[in-house]
Amino acid sequence: MHDHLLSLLIWLPIAAGIVVLLLGERNIVVGRWLSLLASLVALALCVPLVRDFNTHTAAFQFVQKAAWIPRFHAYYALGVDGISMPLVVLTALMTIPVLIAGWQVITKRPAQYYAAFLIMEGLMIGVFSATDALLFYFFWEAMLIPMFLIIGIWGGPRRVYATIKFFLYTFLGSVFMLAALIYMYVKAGSYSIAAFQALPLTLTEQRWIFAAFLLAFAVKVPMWPVHTWLPDAHVEAPTGGSVILAAIMLKMGGYGFLRFSLPIVPDACRELDTLVITLSLIAVIYIGFVALVQQDMKKLIAYSSIAHMGFVTLGAFLVYAIVRSTGATQDAALGMDGAMVQMISHGLISGALFLCVGVLYDRMHTRQIADYGGVINTMPVFAGFMVLFALANTGLPGTSGFVGEFLVILASFKASFWYSALAAVTLILGAGYTLWLVKRVVFGPVANDHVAKLSDVNGREFLILGVLALAVLALGVWPAPLLKIMEPSIQHLVSQAAATKIPV
């Protein structure tokens, strides 16, 4: 069973999605329950994944390898290590609230809606568990199709513009990565990621490949200045689409940096790390200011996502600066630990915040901050959740948001005082835009008649927000298990990143 666990996690949701699609809109009641069942089974399959995960090795576990295209030496090869396993679990977890959130809300083509998210789930797990670059790319690109349809069909008024922009942006980044992967295949004779990591490359080659990877992953993260698709996509996407986009898809960029850029082109990363760090700091600070002035709740959270993802790229690329200044690699691991925790935590928090906005939007059909005010008077339970997630977003100790940011700032302090000083600005800015949002929306007197008529969260909404709140708190209070899972893989990654691959 363990040999096929990852395959099951990938193909079960996809198969369920196809069945829901075939059942059609007329059998939507069955389709809905079937979707929920499939996503719950997928989450249940994560239990053995976590329980039987060996935390003492950096090697890939739960591996499966089957011939796929023998001529290209491309395999259907799956496996997870400490970096990808938490992301797989996060994907399985976050799909469930998305499905539940759409329960009564999605009335337009619901069967297709559910099918799209289930297929997405399978493909995203595929991205995180592929150990063959061609298979990775296969899932990576295939994922664009359901997301394209989700934004385009169920999105807001400017959905067509947003979804085409989303697709073309990510496609443009990805094709360069594909070119780089094929180049390395021609040199290495295999598409295995491990073979790429072992492949000696001259500095010139590494620079080109680094650039190709940067394009692909920076668009996905997204990093300033290629972030402009994200606010549009988030604003127009339906709630579920925003949640998946923020919680999982953005993480793929960060995952790409950790899995591809750092171990495959370490010398180019060493040479160009300042570039990535600068872009990350710009994301943290400049985008933080941009978030401050937003009038639209979703847009504000979208910009906040960009700023928070800046911490991920910052943490990942601090390794060289730390080695340069202190010479100690265990300090370098700190930054990557922070990046990883930040990814998981941001997945939970941003997902939860988009769900909160969804709850309000379903009732008021507006996302403008100005249309709200005093929500706490009519929706006290909801207000509690929203305040909790907002505080987590600002990095309040005791929530998961604190752990990631703290680790990254700590690591950046070891690299350079100025990095940490600039990164710490986020503590002020993040608190600024998030708390101001909460103040304007949740607190104060009831702003208008619409707000006065609001009804508090129902059981369905309470359930999903409650589970996410528990996860955010648990990870914040006790992050040790997650850190322990990641440790060997991060250590291995640091040693790979610190090594040189230039042939002598």
Add this chain to the structure above:
Amino acid sequence: MPDTMMNLHSIAAAVPEIYLTAAICIVLLFEAFVGAKRPGATGTLTLLVLVVGAALTVAYADVAQRVVLFDGTYVADPLAYVLKLAGFLAVAVTLLYSRAYLQNRDILKGEYYVLSLSALLGIFVLISADSLLTVYLGVELLALSVYAMVAFDRESGVAAEAAMKYFVLGAIASGMLLYGMSIVYGLTGTLNLDGIAVALSAPHNLGVILGLTFIVVAVAFKLGAVPFHMWLPDVYDGAPTSVTLFIGTAPKLGYFALALRLLAHGLAGVTVDWTAMLAPLAVLSLVVGNVVAIAQTNIKRMLAYSTISHVGFILLGFVAGTVNGYGAALYYTLVYVLMALGFFGVVILASRKGFEADKLEHYKGLYRRDPLLALAMAMLMFSAAGVPPFIGFWAKLRIIQALWETQHLWLVVTAVVMSVVGAFYYLRVVKLMYFDEAPESLPDTVRSFGVRFALGVNAAAVLVLGILPAPLLDLCARVIR
């Protein structure tokens, strides 16, 4: 020179052509005596002819080795076998899709089927050509049949204009081809492609390059590469959609063979020269095809420009100038034919009596009116854009791989950037079908079960061969050595 003794066994490899020639006569006679009384019967007979032909090809033409027949004018090899089978299949599917369309426009005549078969014979002759004369014979047989098909709807002025344009420009291209061939013949002293290859492997006269130039122009014209593409959008647009479907699919197999046999085999001695000539043509085709397609409002014209861009990709395989490159080009050609069958098939099925679904706006909200058709079209569009899990992705991957093997950095960059540009107009079709509301006044799509089933299989093949691409990739690599 091969053994010229002929007996029934030795010409078995040529059974497809011999059979097809006989079948054309039979279909012609059948139409004259029976067809007038039962319109449609000829179509059924033709489908039968194609199925039997495919079976005979499997039985007789599946040669393990290269077999040269008829005094070095004809060659049968595994490549020819694969291309001929694909040709039978493509024409059969084309005719199946076209039937209702032809009926609705009162052009369901036996001659249409005869012309289709003679065009197919021309394709086969091209595929198996081993001499300049045979090449020319194939080119002309194919071209003349197709000119007539474009003009088949006598009532349509646009079609007549398209046929005229096609004919005049095609004649110029044929002239170029013949002129180039005569120069090569004059300098090498042989018509046989193997002989030419041998003669050119030794140091050769500069005049060969002059002849080569004319040949490259003719090949580019036939394939529709920029700047020799002018005829293509007008013909695709002006011809009845069933004919567009025909010329968009099976002939590509023939023209691929034309390029392979003439350039990669016969003129292998001057590979450096013709790859240098094809490279700018390929880049121009990619750029012009993809960029101009964005501006189109007519789906047939849009698909015509998309064809031009796909031709650019196929030519890039030739530019690599390696066995892998030719294999990639073959794979791309087969994939393209499969996709073109699908998307022109959708255009045909969306059209009804007195209504041509040739404007992009006719596809608005197609999802509501006909989910199957919309789904098939969406899959084909994503495939054409090169997005996995569809087969178009592997075609592009294969080409890029061949280009990297020969260190063509800038061609790789151009190819990937242009596939992003191309993605835009493919996505627009999906957007129209799925995101937009349908206008009230559009007629129903064709509902006949058989045709829809075939289209479903066609689209499913694009997906299944995309998820499990190994068999077809292997086949293409095996038949080109």
